[in-house]
Amino acid sequence: xxxxxxxxxxxxxxxxxxxxxxxxxxxxxxxxxxxxxxxxxxxxxxxxxxxxxxxxxxxxxxxxxxxxxxxxxxxxxxxxxxxxxxxxxxxxxxxxxxxxxxxxxxxxxxxxxxxxxxxxxxxxxxxxxxxxxxxxxxxxxxxxxxxxxxxxxxxxxxxxxxxxxxxxxxxxxxxxxxxxxxxxxxxxxxxxxxxxxxxxxxxxxxxxxxxxxxxxxxxxxxxxxxxxxxxxxxxxxxxxxxxxxxxxxxxxxxxxxxxxxxxxxxxxxxxxxxxxxxxxxxxxxxxxxxxxxxxxxxxxxxxxxxxxxxxxxxxxxxxxxxxxxxxxxxxxxxxxxxxxxxxxxxxxxxxxxxxxxxxxxxxxxxxxxxxxxxxxxxxxxxxxxxxxxxxxxxxxxxxxxxxxxxxxxxxxxxxxxxxxxxxxxxxx
Amino acid sequence: xxxxxxxxxxxxxxxxxxxxxxxxxxxxxxxxxxxxxxxxxxxxxxxxxxxxxxxxxxxxxxxxxxxxxxxxxxxxxxxxxxxxxxxxxxxxxxxxxxxxxxxxxxxxxxxxxxxxxxxxxxxxxxxxxxxxxxxxxxxxxxxxxxxxxxxxxxxxxxxxxxxxxxxxxxxxxxxxxxxxxxxxxxxxxxxxxxxxxxxxxxxxxxxxxxxxxxxxxxxxxxxxxxxxxxxxxxxxxxxxxxxxxxxxxxxxxxxxxxxxxxxxxxxxxxxxxxxxxxxxxxxxxxxxxxxxxxxxxxxxxxxxxx
Amino acid sequence: xxxxxxxxxxxxxxxxxxxxxxxxxxxxxxxxxxxxxxxxxxxxxxxxxxxxxxxxxxxxxxxxxxxxxxxxxxxxxxxxxxxxxxxxxxxxxxxxxxxxxxxxxxxxxxxxxxxxxxxxxxxxxxxxxxxxxxxxxxxxxxxxxxxxxxxxxxxxxxxxxxxxxxxxxxxxxxxxxxxxxxx
Numbered sequence: 001x002x003x004x005x006x007x008x009x010x011x012x013x014x015x016x017x018x019x020x021x022x023x024x025x026x027x028x029x030x031x032x033x034x035x036x037x038x039x040x041x042x043x044x045x046x047x048x049x050x051x052x053x054x055x056x057x058x059x060x061x062x063x064x065x066x067x068x069x070x071x072x073x074x075x076x077x078x079x080x081x082x083x084x085x086x087x088x089x090x091x092x093x094x095x096x097x098x099x100x101x102x103x104x105x106x107x108x109x110x111x112x113x114x115x116x117x118x119x120x121x122x123x124x125x126x127x128x129x130x131x132x133x134x135x136x137x138x139x140x141x142x143x144x145x146x147x148x149x150x151x152x153x154x155x156x157x158x159x160x161x162x163x164x165x166x167x168x169x170x171x172x173x174x175x176x177x178x179x180x181x182x183x184x185x186x187x188x189x190x191x192x193x194x195x196x197x198x199x200x201x202x203x204x205x206x207x208x209x210x211x212x213x214x215x216x217x218x219x220x221x222x223x224x225x226x227x228x229x230x231x232x233x234x235x236x237x238x239x240x241x242x243x244x245x246x247x248x249x250x251x252x253x254x255x256x257x258x259x260x261x262x263x264x265x266x267x268x269x270x271x272x273x274x275x276x277x278x279x280x281x282x283x284x285x286x287x288x289x290x291x292x293x294x295x296x297x298x299x300x301x302x303x304x305x306x307x308x309x310x311x312x313x314x315x316x317x318x319x320x321x322x323x324x325x326x327x328x329x330x331x332x333x334x335x336x337x338x339x340x341x342x343x344x345x346x347x348x349x350x351x352x353x354x355x356x357x358x359x360x361x362x363x364x365x366x367x368x369x370x371x372x373x374x375x376x377x378x379x380x381x382x383x384x385x386x387x388x389x390x391x392x393x394x395x396x397x398x399x400x401x402x403x404x405x406x407x408x409x410x411x412x413x414x415x416x417x418x419x420x421x422x423x424x425x426x427x428x
Numbered sequence: 429x430x431x432x433x434x435x436x437x438x439x440x441x442x443x444x445x446x447x448x449x450x451x452x453x454x455x456x457x458x459x460x461x462x463x464x465x466x467x468x469x470x471x472x473x474x475x476x477x478x479x480x481x482x483x484x485x486x487x488x489x490x491x492x493x494x495x496x497x498x499x500x501x502x503x504x505x506x507x508x509x510x511x512x513x514x515x516x517x518x519x520x521x522x523x524x525x526x527x528x529x530x531x532x533x534x535x536x537x538x539x540x541x542x543x544x545x546x547x548x549x550x551x552x553x554x555x556x557x558x559x560x561x562x563x564x565x566x567x568x569x570x571x572x573x574x575x576x577x578x579x580x581x582x583x584x585x586x587x588x589x590x591x592x593x594x595x596x597x598x599x600x601x602x603x604x605x606x607x608x609x610x611x612x613x614x615x616x617x618x619x620x621x622x623x624x625x626x627x628x629x630x631x632x633x634x635x636x637x638x639x640x641x642x643x644x645x646x647x648x649x650x651x652x653x654x655x656x657x658x659x660x661x662x663x664x665x666x667x668x669x670x671x672x673x674x675x676x677x678x679x680x681x682x683x684x685x686x687x688x689x690x691x692x693x694x695x696x697x698x699x700x701x702x703x704x705x706x707x708x709x710x711x712x713x714x715x716x717x718x719x720x721x722x723x724x725x726x727x728x729x730x731x732x733x734x
Numbered sequence: 735x736x737x738x739x740x741x742x743x744x745x746x747x748x749x750x751x752x753x754x755x756x757x758x759x760x761x762x763x764x765x766x767x768x769x770x771x772x773x774x775x776x777x778x779x780x781x782x783x784x785x786x787x788x789x790x791x792x793x794x795x796x797x798x799x800x801x802x803x804x805x806x807x808x809x810x811x812x813x814x815x816x817x818x819x820x821x822x823x824x825x826x827x828x829x830x831x832x833x834x835x836x837x838x839x840x841x842x843x844x845x846x847x848x849x850x851x852x853x854x855x856x857x858x859x860x861x862x863x864x865x866x867x868x869x870x871x872x873x874x875x876x877x878x879x880x881x882x883x884x885x886x887x888x889x890x891x892x893x894x895x896x897x898x899x900x901x902x903x904x905x906x907x908x909x910x911x912x913x914x915x916x917x
Contacts, residue, residue, distance in 0.1 A: 198625040202440070204540045204562035204600050207624070274541030319517055322539035322560065430816035456802065456819040465855040468805040732810045732817075 001421055002026050002043040008053035008382065012372045013351045013359060020050060025378045028421030033374055046423070048382060051415050052350065055370035056088030056379035057357040059331060061155070061180075061234060061258060061306035064090075064123075067105075068097025073311040073399045075112045078331075079121040081309070081398035083424045085331040086381045086414030089122040090309075091365070094133065095156040101128040101139040103147035110148050119420045124150040124365060129168045129179055135160050138171055145175035150365040153180035155234055158216060160186060165220060169229035176366060178232040178256065183216035183241070184281070193322060195268040195283040203272065205321070208283050214240040221248045224255055232364060233257035235308050237282040239292035246301040256364045258304035261330060261337040262404070264293050270404065276317045276324035277404040280310065294347050303360040307334045311400030332396050332414075332428060333405050335383050339412025343385070350385075357381075382416040389413050395428050430733050435547045435554040436726055438563035439604040447609060451573050453725035454718070460497070461721055471498040471731050477525055479535040480557070481507040481518075486692055487557055487567075490716070491534050494723035500731070503530070518542065519549045526550045532731060535559075553730050561595045567691055568601035570722040572609060574715050575646060578687065583610035588640040590616045590674065591650030591699060592661075594623040598650060598691045603629055616640035617672065620661040637672050641682040648689045649674050652699045665698050675701040687711060741868075741886055741894075742907035750883040751780070754865055755787035757881050758834055765792045767860070769831045771799040773849055774820050776838040779900045780867060784836065799824030801835075806848035822852070829857035834881075838896040840866040843877030868907060870894050 005023045010033070022037040023030060039045050064078040073081075075092075082090045092109055094100035100109070106125045113123035127149035131137045133156065141152055152172050159165045159181060172179045189208045194200050196207030217233055221244060224231035236242060236257045248255050262280065267287050270278045278284060296302040310327025317324050338357070342348040348356070358381070362369055370379045391408045393401035416425045431446045439447070460468055476495045480488055483506065495502045505525065522533065532553040535543055540562035547554040558564040576582055587606055593599045593615045606613050607630050614632040615622060622633055634640045640647065652672075654665050662668055679686060688700070688710045696702045705712060742750065762768055765788055772781025778800045785798045800823040807817065835849055846864060853859060865881035870888040886909065888894065893910045897903070 196624055198628045201594075201623040201625050202600075202629065204560055204597055206561075274544050315517075318519055320537070320539035320542040320545055322542075453819050456805075456821040459822055460805070463856050467855065469851070470805040470810055728805070728819075729816065 001028075002041075003423060004037050004039055004043055004045045005053070005380075005382075005418070006037075006045060006047040007050055008048050009050050010372060011052055011054050011350055011354060013354055014055070014369055014371060015373065017372065023053070023372070023378070023380075025418065028377055030372065030374050030376050030378050033372070048415065051382050051384045053372065053380050053382050054354045055358045055372055055381070056417065056419055057086055057335070057381045058089040058091070058361045058367070059087045059307050059309065059334065060091040060151075060304060060361040060365065061260075062090040062092055062309040062331065063095065063311065063327070064092045065311060066096060071313050072316075075109065075123070076116045077397060077399040078309075078311075079113065079117050079123070081329070081331040081396060082121045083117060083417050084397040084414070084426050084428060085333070086335045086383055086417055086426065087121065087331060088379050088381060088417050088419040089124060090331075091124045091126050091150060093126055093153065093155050094128040099128050099133050100125060100149075101131050101133070101144070103140070103143045106144055106147040106149050117424075118422045120417065120422045120424060121419065124148070124367065126151045126153050126180065128152065129154045129159055129172070130164065133157055135164055138164075138168060141172050141175055141177075145177055149177070150367065151177045151180050151232065153182065153234065155180065155182040158182050158184045158186065162219060162223065166223050166227060169223055169227045169231060173227065173229035176230070178230040178364060180232045180234050181216065181220055182234050183213045183220065185212040185215045188212040188215070193279060193283075194271050195285050197268060197286055199268045199271060203274075205271075208281070210238040210240060210285065210289065213238055213282055214244060217241050217244050221245075221253055221255060225251070225253045228254065230254045230256070235260050235263065235282055235306075236293065236296070236302060237263045237285050238289045242292045242296040242301055246296070246299075249301060256303045256360075257301075258306040259293050259297065259302050260308045261305060261334050261341075262328060264290060264297070265337050265341050266404065274321045275404060276319070276321055277328055277402050279321060279324050279326055280308075280328055281326040294342065297342065297356065298347050298352075303356070303364065305334065305338055305356040306361065307331055309398075311398055312402050313400055314402075317402050327402070329396065329398050329400055329403050331398060333391055333403060333410070335414045336389070336391065336410035336412055337405070339383070339385060340410045344411055378418050380418045381414070382418070383412065383414045385412050387411070387413045389428065397427065431729050434730070434733065435543070435556075436565050436730060437543045437547060437554065437556045439565045439568055439601045439608070440563065442605070442608065444608050447569070447572070447605060450569055450722070450725050450729060451576060453729060454569075454573050454722045457721040457724040457728070458718065460724070461717065467497050467499060469499045470728055471495070471500040474500045474532065474731055475503065475530040476500045476532045476534065476727070477503045477505060477530050479505045479522070479525070479533050481535070481537045482558070484536055484558070486716075487536065490719045491557060491723055494720050494727055497720070498724055498727055498731070500727070518546065522546055522550045526552055532727070555726060555730065558597050561597050561600070563601045563604075564597040565601050565605075566719070566723050566726060567598050568605040569726070570715055570719040571602055571648060571689060571691070572605055573718045573722050574689065574711050575687075577714065577718065578711060579645075582606065584612070585646065586612045586614070586644045587646045587648060588614040588616055588634065588644035589648045589650065590637065590640060590672065591652050592621040593617050593626065593650075594621050596650055602648060603631055614640060614643060618662060618668070637674065637678065638682050641678065641686060644686060646687040646689060647674060648691075649700050650691065651693060651695055653695070669698055673697075673699055673701060674704055676703045676707070679704065685709060689715060692716065736913060737911045739909045740906065741909050742884065744905045747905040747907065750867065751783055752787055754881050754883055755784050755791060758784070758865060759788065759791060761863075761880070762832065765794050765796050767832050768834060769797045769799060769826065769828075770834050770836055771801050771824065771853070773835065773837040773845060774800055774802050776896055776898055776901070777801075777836050779898050780838060781836040784865070797826055799826065801849055801852060803845060803848040803852055806852045808844055808848065824856065827857055828853055828859050830860050833859045833862045834865050835862055836865045838867045839894050840864070840869045840877070840879050840882075841872055843873045843875040846877045847875050867896060868894055
């Protein structure tokens with residue numbers, strides 16, 4: 001397949017590229033990058049009118065729900081949603097049924113990714129830390145890593161025991177892959193459904209205090225320091241968490257972390273409507289926390305933006321807030337929210353944004369960096385910086401539509417992705 | 429003036445005029461309750477469903493009496509013997525009931541926000557009879573009516589709510605309603621049972637019952653219960669009684685003439701001593717009678733609304 | 735433009751009330767066992783004034799009750815704009831009494847029907863008689879007044895407005911012709 005992608009504002013921070021170019025791709029490899037490429041022979045030409053092209057984005061926190069929960073999402077629909085949202089790669093979380101704690105499952109997921117959607121979206125599975133995610137016995141991490149797992153997490157659940165976390169860090173460090181923690185002190189959050197604060201008091205709702213996240217991070221940072229093992233915090237959401245991680249990084253502790261787009265876009269005030277699409281874990285926090293998280297992105301304390309894409313079916317969410325499952329979809333609103341809330345507000349530069357979505361997650365997971373250069377395999381995310389658009393969940397490719405952003409107007413939108421020899425134009 | 433909202437979901441944000449209208453209308457219904465025939469034909473032909481997912485004898489009876497005295501047809505649905513056990517969702521339960529052509533639903537449910545949710549999935553008028561720890565508007569309305577009946581006003585009065593504030597819909601609705609009507613509100617209880625940031629609602633916090641007694645004109649005393657899991661919040665009823673109970677000796681030591689209220693049912697000699705509950709300053713029985721009148725007023729105003 | 739014709743002026747208003755008081759006493763052979771019940775709102779003031787006249791004539795206090803018929807209206811099901819409750823205030827037992835029900839204007843008869851239902855729910859009066867200031871015809875129910883201040887034939891697009899000192903500043907009755915769209 002031969003194609004010329006014209007008029008792309010090429011930005012590759014790793015190479016200092018920042019210019020408008022045409023890219024010619026032949027059989028999935030970048031053949032030529034130039035100011036102006038004239039078409040010759042049988043070739044498809046697409047003009048992108050100055051949209052930004054960056055190394056492909058990777059979402060390192062996605063729940064694909066297959067095997068076991070196919071009514072919410074399948075690998076196929078998940079991968080379509082990813083491409084539609086501007087991602088060329090995702091990490092799948094292991095809280096499926098059965099749990100991804102066996103190498104056969106890791107291999108199966110990778111095989112699926114090569115078959116579905118013409119293999120356009122690479123899936124890098126994250127395997128469980130403990131068998132069955134029960135928090136009792138370590139999963140066979142060496143085998144899992146060899147099969148292709150890029151990290152370990154019991155996400156959905158925290159690793160509760162300090163001893164298990166210590167041993168997990170030690171063991172996983174042999175693979176050089178990070179242990180990814182869902183930081184939550186369960187005894188503090190029992191029965192909780194939203195952030196503890198003025199809003200939860202006004203609504204009579206059971207609270208989830210911010211310290212439940214911070215206490216576990218504080219403990220884990222000590223363990224990471226003690227074991228010198230890489231440690232990654234999933235979905236950081238509070239001011240206190242950001243402060244702890246900032247101090248740890250200053251001490252050169254091997255910690256990295258991620259934040260979701262909803263945690264820098266919404267506060268707990270959004271829960272006043274009792275809309276179950278504002279129910280997630282960690283919950284939406286206060287304005288102060290949102291400001292701290294944005295500052296954490298700006299000063300580099302927070303390395304990655306990852307969606308924690310958590311599909312739930314319509315019926316599952318159409319119940320009383322108390323009984324609704326936690327989580328929202330995020331793949332198809334991530335770029336729009338990041339551009340609206342971080343780029344256009346001048347909190348992050350375009351280069352920084354690309355680092356959070358592409359460079360840093362690959363670095364943390366020891367994946368080869370993606371370059372946009374002649375001779376490299378084409379792995380490109382294309383997005384329009386300024387287009388204003390209204391989010392319409394009916395246009396999502398994800399099987400589930402549980403998003404609080406329906407009908408929200410965003411500025412900046414994913415346009416297309418190119419990976420593994422194929423181009424997909426977004427339907428959003 | 430018809431009420432602003434089609435439903436009664438809570439007192440948060442309810443305009444002062446609406447609260448006033450409900451209380452004034454309740455006065456007329458109080459008079460009906462004194463007649464030999466305590467019935468008016470006003471809601472004849474209307475069907476009202478009492479949808480109670482949590483058991484509650486007194487609130488349900490109060491609503492049922494109010495509904496029948498307005499000549500409405502009443503259907504009772506209690507969650508124990510029902511489709512909820514078979515896993516039917518609230519949405520389906522409500523839709524099925526509505527398909528049988530009903531006009532109003534009075535619902536009590538364990539989940540905060542469930543009354544709002546119900547109002548979005550059915551067309552009938554929804555009255556919140558208690559949604560988890562969120563709101564119980566008719567209780568607060570009857571409390572305010574009772575206070576106004578005795579004192580002639582609400583503005584400037586000092587009401588302290590005593591007990592487990594963090595799990596109390598009665599407390600929250602009272603706070604919203606009383607603040608709107610210009611009263612001063614305080615809460616008193618062990619610190620583990622006072623929710624975070626409650627002062628932001630304009631409420632003073634006391635941890636000593638004597639301080640509350642010194643400050644308040646009226647004490648609204650909440651029932652204190654202790655299930656096994658609650659011992660994380662409170663060590664024992666013994667301890668609660670010793671330090672927080674409203675007893676005659678305490679009142680005599682601090683201030684003898686405080687008005688006492690309680691939403692019921694009372695745990696005698698736990699939060700309230702028997703002689704205080706039955707004493708001359710207790711409005712507890714008036715609250716019960718006024719409850720029917722206030723609920724009749726709410727049903728009338730929402731049931732005849734154009 | 736609504737045109738207004740004066741039917742009763744201040745002086746004749748007063749004379750009519752005096753006559754009604756005498757008629758009530760004549761028919762009932764005095765005020766023994768009589769009670770007056772005025773239908774709110776203007777019936778209230780009429781009842782109080784007639785009670786005063788009866789007092790002047792018979793030197794006898796006559797009890798007055800006030801009836802709010804809102805809860806007994808037959809048009810509530812039509813969900814018209816919210817009728818405000820003013821409250822019924824009858825401090826005596828209606829059972830066994832001879833009640834003179836008093837209202838300002840008798841028209842379709844529906845208000846009186848509601849009043850009768852309400853009184854009968856409150857007890858068992860010995861009798862109920864109806865006294866009205868104005869009878870304007872157009873009955874929709876079989877109701878008739880025992881004592882009438884003035885009979886005024888009207889058409890449906892006319893409105894009878896009774897003014898009373900207590901609320902409107904002066905006494906009087908006007909017939910107003912409504913133009914299209916007014917009510």
